[in-house]
Amino acid sequence: MSKAVIRDRWAIVLSEFNEAVTERLLSGALVRCDALGLDKHCIDVYRVPGAVEIPITAQWLAETDRYSSMIALGCVIRGETGHYDFVCEQASQGCQRVSLDYNVPIIFGVLTTDNREQALARAGGEHSDKGADSIDAALRMQELYVSLSDV
Helix, strand or coil, X not given: CCCCCCCCEEEEEEECCXXXXXXXXXXXXXXXXXXXXXXXHHEEEEEECXXXXXXXHHHHHHHHCCEEEEEEEEEEECCCCCHHHHHHHHHHHHHHHHHHHHCCCEEEEEEEXXXXXXXXXXXXXXXXXXXXXXXXXXXXXXXXXXXXXXX
16 A cells, blocks of 8 residues: 555544453554554544444534544444344444445444454454554545546
8 A cells, every 4th residue: 555645634433432442443543544654633533432422423523524534443342132233233334324425435443243352353463453454444445536536
């Protein structure tokens, strides 16, 4: 992936629930920005209580027309009840709806795992760094948008 200088603004909407995991996701995203030479001052971070609050926050941000991309970071860990399914569905469908309604990419970096170990492994652990991956995805979407505007 090529280095780029982002002159516009991106927003990261970060769930505080499962904070040990979500802070690692945020750290991975910001470290990836440094590695790519992206200006972290052009990235605003908004903290919300949980994953269900991500879509409405993304909608409020989209309404400002300040952001060319948004990244949703969170972690939902399966419990003993059906609550997990409702939270995952509301978060993912809400982000998709806002993305389509406002024509702004929202990268869905919300981990949905069976347990804490899986979440940590995907938040900069042995399997991946979904925070860093989300920055790469946002950059690719921005590059794609620019290339399509030339068509």
